[in-house]
Amino acid sequence: MAYVAIADRDHEEYHDHQPQSFIWKYVWSQDHKVIAIQYSLTAIAIGLVALGLSLVMRLQLGFPDTFSFITPDQYYQAITMHGMIMVVYLLTALLLGGFGNYLIPLMIGARDMVFPFMNMLSYWVYLLSVIVLCASFFISGGPTGGGWTLYPPQVILPGSPGVGGGIVLMLLSLVLFIVAFTMGGLNYVTTVLQARCRGMTLMRMPLTVWGIFTATILGLLAFPALLVTGIMLLLDSVLGTSFFMPALLSMGEISEHDGGSPILFQHLFWFFGHPEVYIVALPAFGAVSDLVAVHARKNIFGYRMMVWAIISIGVISFIVWAHHMYVSGMNPYFGFFFATTTLIIAVPTALKVYNWVLTLWRGDIHMTVPMLFVIGFIFTFINGGITGLFLGNVAVDMPLSDTYFVIGHFHMVMGVSPILVIFGAIYHWYPKITGRMLDDRLGRIHFWATLFGTYAIYLPMHYLGILGLPRRYYAMGDTSFIPDSAQAMNAGISIAAFFVAAVQMIFLFNMIWSRKHGKPSGGNPWKATTLEWQTPQTPPLHGNWGPELPVVYRWAYDYSVPGAADDYIPQTMASEDVPRSDPDYHGEEGAHS
C-alpha cells in the first residue's frame, strides 16, 4: 500500500509507555508537552538574565557617572548579551521550542511529535547552548562586547571586551543552538505535514499552527546562514584565517589577517538576521489571530488571506536583508531594490493587521486578559511597523541609522509586540497546561502597567533618535547637538524601565501562585473550538487523546454560528450533533455570510 494515512497508523501504536518514574516523566521526557515546558522555563530563565542586563544599561544611560561599578566594557557586554539573548535564546526558543512544541501536536490532533527522541535531544542541546553562553560571564575577560550583530573586525580585535574566550563561547553556543533548532524544526515541519488527524486539512489548521509552521521553515533555511558565519568567524578568531578579517593596523601593529571581507559577514549575517525577525513575528501573528477570534467570539476575518499573507511574508523575508546595511556603502541600485522589497513586505503585513481589526469589528468582544494583550499588541505593532516604513527608505534611513530611532523601532516591532503576544498566549493557554486559571486581577495590573510602561520607554526614544542621539554609546559626553533635556528624557526612560521590570515580577508570581491556588479552569474555559481544548483530560495526558484520535469536521473558527445553541462549535463536532437554538433551522447554508 503506497498511501498510508499516518493518523490511522498511529491509532494502532497507542497504548505504549506512559512513563512512570519521575526522571523519565519530567527530565528525560520525550513527551512534547514536557519538552515544551522545559524549553519555556529555560527560555524565561535566560530571558530574566537579559532583563537584568537591560537594567544595567539603563542605570548607566539614565544616570551616567553615578554607578562606578558599570565600566564601559561591562556596558558593551551588557548590550551585546541582552540583544543576543532576547532575539535568539528567549524569543526564538520560547515561540518555537515552547509554544511550537506544546501546541502543534495538540492543535492538529497528533499524539506527539513524529520524532520524539530527536525532540528531547533538541531541548538538551538547547540547554547546553544556554549553559555555554552563560559560561562566558564567568571566564576572565567576560562575554563578548562587540554588539549583538557580532560585526568583525570589531569582535575579534583587542580593544573590544571578550575578544579571547567571550567571542569563542558565544559562537560555540550559537552553533549548538542551531543544531538544537534544526532537530526541533525538522520535527515541527514533519509533524504538521504528516501527523494531522483525520479531517484536518491544511486549510482547517488554526492560524497559530500556520504561523509556527512557516516560521520553522524560515528558521530551517535561515539559521544555516548564521551557522556559516559562525563557523567562519570562529576560524578567523581561533585559527587566524581571514574570511572576514581584512588587513589592518591594530594598536599600531599590522594584524596577521589579510584579505577578508567584513561586508561579506554582514550579508551572511543579515541573510539570517532578517528572516529571524519573522521567525519571531509569524508565530506571534498566528497566535494573535486565534486569540482574537476566540475572545471576540467571531470567525477570523479573511482566513485564506491570512494564510497566504503568512506564506508571502515568509518568502519575501528572504529578499529584504540588505536594508540593515544601507550605510555600508552599497550600490544605490542595490539599495533601491531592497527598499522596494522592504516596502512590499509591508503589504501582507498590513493586510494581517486590517484583518485582526475587522475581526474585532462588531464582534462579541470579551475584555479578558488575553484580549487586552491582543489589543495592546495590535497598537504596538502598528506603531513599530510604521517607523519601519521610515527606516526602509534609504534616504530616510541614512540620517536615522544607528540612532535611538532604530532602537525604538525594533523594540516596538520585534521586542514589545511579540512579548505582548507571548503574555497573552500564556494567559490563554495556561489553563490547558496546568488546569488552573491565572489570577485575573493580577493579569490586568500586569497588562496596563506593562503597556504604559513600555510606551514610556520606547516612544521617547524615537524623539531622541530624531535629535541624533547615537545608539550604543556608553556616555554622550559634551556633544554640542545634544541638549541637556535629552539627558533628562533618558533618565525618565530608565525610571520607566525599572518600573516595567518590577511589574514582570507580578507576572512571575502569578504563574507560580496560580499553579497551586488558581481557580480550576475545566477543559475549555474560553469556549474555544480548536482541538487542544477538546482533550479528554486537562492537562492532557501522555498521548493526548486517550484511545481514540479526534476527527475534524470543520474549520477552527465556527464562532457565533447562526442557529447553533452555543456561540462556538468545536472542530470535532459533526453538524448533525450541533445543538440547535432553533429547532426548525436546517443545514449550514448561509451560516458564515
Next chain:
Amino acid sequence: MSLFKQLTAKPWEHPDDLEGFHGKVVVKHSTGQMGLWLFLAVVSSMFMLFIVSYFTRSQFPDWEKLTDPNILWLNTGLLVLASVAMQFATNAASQDAANKLRYSLIVSGLLTVAFVGGQLMAWEQLISAGFYVQGNPSTAFFYLVTGLHAVHLLGGLWYMLLVAVRLSRKNQRAKALKSIALCATYWHYLLLVWLILFTLLLRT
C-alpha cells in the same frame, strides 16, 4: 491533490466533509523520508551559502588560485563507487537479500572511509607544500568546504553503523531495512554536493 488546490480551499464551506477535498490526510512518504528531505534542504541552504561566499570572494583581485592536489580525482572516484554500492544495498534491502546487503554496506562504508582518508591526505599534501589555513583565502576556503563535506559524510557513516546494528537485531530489522534507502539518498546527495564543490575548487 495539488498544493494550489489545497491552499485555495474555502474551509468554511464544507463542514462534515471527510472525503475528497477535505479527505483524510494521505501520506506518500514515510516520516523518515520527509525528515531526511527537510534535513537535506537545511544542508543545501548551508552549502549554498558557503558556495556563494566562496565564489564572491574568488572574484576579488588578491585571490590566488590554489593548485588542487591530484588525489582529489581519485577521491571523487571512490565516492562515486561508495554511492553505487549504497544503491546496491538499497536494492538488496528491498529484496531482503541478507548477504548482498551486508557486503554492499561494508563495501560502501569502506569506500567512504577511504574517501575521507583521501581528503585528509590532500590536506597533508597542501600543508607540506606550505599552504596553511591562515594563508590566502583560497586555501582557507579549500580546507573549510572539504572539511565540512567530510564531516557530513562522517555523520552519515555514524548513522549507517547504527542501522547496521539494528539490522542484526531481529525485532528491529524490518524498520532498519527501510532506513537503508535513507542512507542511499544521503550518499547520493553528498556525492552531488561534492561534485559541485569539486568543480568550483578546480575552477577557482
